[in-house]
Structures are given as C-alpha cells and as structure tokens.
Amino acid sequence: xxxxxxxxxxxxxxxxxxxxxxxxxxxxxxxxxxxxxxxxxxxxxxxxxxxxxxxxxxxxxxxxxxxxxxxxxxxxxxxxxxxxxxxxxxxxxxxxxxxxxxxxxxxxxxxxxxxxxxxxxxxxxxxxxxxxxxxxxxxxxxxxxxxxxxxxxxxxxxxxxxxxxxxxxxxxxxxxxxxxxxxxxxxxxxxxxxxxxxxxxxxxxxxxxxxxxxxxxxxxxxxxxxxxxxxxxxxxxxxxxxxxxxxxxxxxxxxxxxxxxxx
Ligand code: PEP
Ligand code: MN
Numbered sequence: 079x080x081x082x083x084x085x086x087x088x089x090x091x092x093x094x095x096x097x098x099x100x101x102x103x104x105x106x107x108x109x110x111x112x113x114x115x116x117x118x119x120x121x122x123x124x125x126x127x128x129x130x131x132x133x134x135x136x137x138x139x140x141x142x143x144x145x146x147x148x149x150x151x152x153x154x155x156x157x158x159x160x161x162x163x164x165x166x167x168x169x170x171x172x173x174x175x176x177x178x179x180x181x182x183x184x185x186x187x188x189x190x191x192x193x194x195x196x197x198x199x200x201x202x203x204x205x206x207x208x209x210x211x212x213x214x215x216x217x218x219x220x221x222x223x224x225x226x227x228x229x230x231x232x233x234x235x236x237x238x239x240x241x242x243x244x245x246x247x248x249x250x251x252x253x254x255x256x257x258x259x260x261x262x263x264x265x266x267x268x269x270x271x272x273x274x275x276x277x278x279x280x281x282x283x284x285x286x287x288x289x290x291x292x293x294x295x296x297x298x299x300x301x302x303x304x305x306x307x308x309x310x311x312x313x314x315x316x317x318x319x320x321x322x323x324x325x326x327x328x329x330x331x332x333x334x335x336x337x338x339x340x341x
Contacts, residue, residue, distance in 0.1 A: 079233035080226050080240065085271040091239050093211050094168030094187045096131045098241055099273035103338065104302030106170050106275070107327055108134035110317035111147065112154035117309060122161040124324035125307055129331045132188065133158070133167040134304055138174040139316060140194050147315045155185050162187075170213060170304070176204050183208050193218050193245055193280075196228050206235020213304075215243045215277070218256075222265050229272060242266050242274040243304060246281030255283025255320070258291055263298040275302035279320045285311070288322055289330045297337040305330070 079085075090099035098104040107125040112118045112135040122133045137154025139147065150157065158169045168187035173179065174195070182189050188211045195201055196217035205212050212232055216225050229240045244263070246256025258281035266274040278291035292303050308314045308321035322330065 079238060080229045080270045080272055082269055082271050087271060089238070089271045089273060091211055091241070091273070093132075093239075095166075096168060098211070098275070099301050103296060103300070103335070104132065104273075104275060105130045105331065106132040106134050106302065106304040107307045108170075109136075109308045109314065110279075110306050110321065111136040111139055111315050112150050112157050113315055115157050115160060118157050118161045119164055120309055121307055121324065122165045122167055124309070125327055126165045126167055128324070128328035130167065130327075132170050133161055133165065134170045134190075134306075135161070136316070137171050138178065140172070140174060140192050141316070152181070155181065159185055173201070173205075176201055179204055179208070183210055186210065188213050188241070190243075191215060191228075196220055196225065199228075199231055202228055202231035203235055206232040206237045208237055209239075210237070211239040211241060212237065213241050213243050213275075215245050216247065216259075216262065219248045222262060222269070226266075226270060229270070240272050241301075242270070242272055243277055244274065244281070245277035254281070254287070256281050258282060258295075260294055260298050263295065263300050267299055273301035275304055276300045277304045279304070279306035279317070279322075283317075283320045285320055285322055285326070288320070288326075289333065292330055292334045293337045296334050303334070 107130040139149035170188040172190040249257040276295035311318040
C-alpha cells in the first residue's frame with residue numbers, strides 16, 4: 079500500500095487545516111518535552127509567529143535511562159491541548175504504550191511512533207485501526223526496506239495516513255548523535271508515495287548543525303522538517319544541546335525556503 083508503483087501521485091494529507099506532502103514544506107517545531115504550561119504555550123506562540131505549521135512536544139518520553147525525566151505524561155497532553163487552543167497549531171506527540179491509545183486518538187492531531195518503537199508491531203497494528211495520521215520515525219538501525227514494512231503494518235489495517243521521518247541512523251561515527259541519512263529522501267520518494275520529513279535535531283544532536291541539515295533536506299526534496307526548539311536550551315529537561323532558541327528557529331525558517339528543490 080505504501081508502494082509508488084500502485085499509487086503514482088504523491089500522497090498529500092490535510093491535518094488540522096495544514097498540508098503534509100505536495101509542494102508545501104511542513105514545519106513541525108517545539109520542545110523535546112513539555113515541561114510546563116508557560117513553557118509550551120510560550121514556545122508554541124513563538125514558533126507559530128516564525129512560520130511553524132505544527133507544534134511538537136513529548137509527553138511520554140522514551141529515555142535511555144529510567145532515572146532520567148520521563149515526561150509529564152497525561153498532564154503533558156493536557157498542556158499541549160492548551161497550547162493548541164491558544165495558537166491553532168495542530169499537535170504532534172509520541173505514543174509509547176497502547177494503553178494510552180484512546181487518549182491519543184481523542185487528543186492528538188498526529189501520533190508519533192518513535193525510533194525505538196518502529197518495529198513494535200502490535201503497536202503499529204493498533205495504530206492501523208485508527209484514522210489518525212502517524213509520524214513514523216526510522217528505527218535506530220533500520221533499513222529503508224524495514225521502515226517501509228513498518229508503514230505497511232499501519233496501512234494494512236486501513237490507516238493510510240503515514241508520514242516517514244528520517245531522524246538519523248547508527249553508524250561508527252560518534253561526533254554526531256546519529257548520522258543523518260539524506261539519501262533516505264530520494265529513496266523513499268522513489269519507492270513510496272507517502273511524505274517524508276527530516277529531523278535534523280535528533281539526527282545530529284548538535285544545535286549548530288540544525289540549519290545546514292534543514293537546508294540540505296529541503297534541497298533534497300523533503301516534505302517537511304521537525305525541529306526541537308526550547309526557550310532556554312541550557313535548562314531543558316531533555317535534549318538541550320540540540321535545541322535551537324525561538325530566535326534561532328526564526329532565522330532557520332527565513333533561510334530554508336530558498337533551498338527548496340525544483341521539481
Ligand atoms: C523525539 O522526537 O522526541 C524522539 C524521542 O525521537 P526519536 O524517536 O527519533 O529518538
Ligand atoms: Mn528529543
């Protein structure tokens with residue numbers, strides 16, 4: 079169902095009055111984690127003013143250490159809803175546990191499947207039973223073929239609104255957090271009609287690389303970007319070193335449009 083051969087035209091999804099796929103570049107921005115009402119509403123207002131089309135923010139966080147901040151969980155979802163009500167930005171947030179599925183279907187505009195759950199097949203099957211758009215991150219060491227098969231797990235259940243997100247893969251290189259596989263953009267565009275967006279924040283782990291990787295992604299034909307933005311990156315509870323400030327975000331957005339790929 080994801081295969082371009084049976085669906086030659088690009089899929090375009092309309093979500094909360096915004097489009098993903100087609101000629102517009104979707105801009106999803108916000109903090110790694112929702113930390114407080116003031117934080118999420120402030121960031122949402124700032125990124126909206128600079129051109130973001132969706133708000134991101136983790137409520138349930140997949141942290142490497144169980145002793146690290148795990149997210150505000152249900153309260154985080156409530157705060158995202160407040161930020162959406164104040165700005166009109168549709169919300170994107172990660173699901174970890176099928177036990178929260180009904181809540182996510184009710185509250186969230188795009189449900190994110192994190193890299194660590196890309197092959198959680200029972201979760202994918204349950205998402206396939208919903209009608210919600212799914213942002214499917216590439217697994218830490220997943221091949222393009224495995225990633226597309228995970229999209230098929232969702233689509234096989236009848237939910238065809240899947241958006242791929244390349245967020246860097248594991249390689250021998252450890253200067254960057256991961257290695258951004260820009261070649262995933264033309265590969266997915268050739269193999270599938272589904273949109274593909276790029277996460278330069280998790281791909282590099284380094285704030286100064288976010289702008290050049292956004293430019294490269296857009297030039298290579300990405301359908302969108304998902305960028306971590308924090309009002310005070312030094313104090314962020316998660317992923318501060320890769321988070322840009324609202325001012326930095328505004329600068330990036332003013333620059334990237336001119337790199338857009340010519341068809
Ligand atoms: C995230 O987007 O907050 C996240 C945890 O990303 P990933 O699953 O790509 O590591
Ligand atoms: Mn993060």
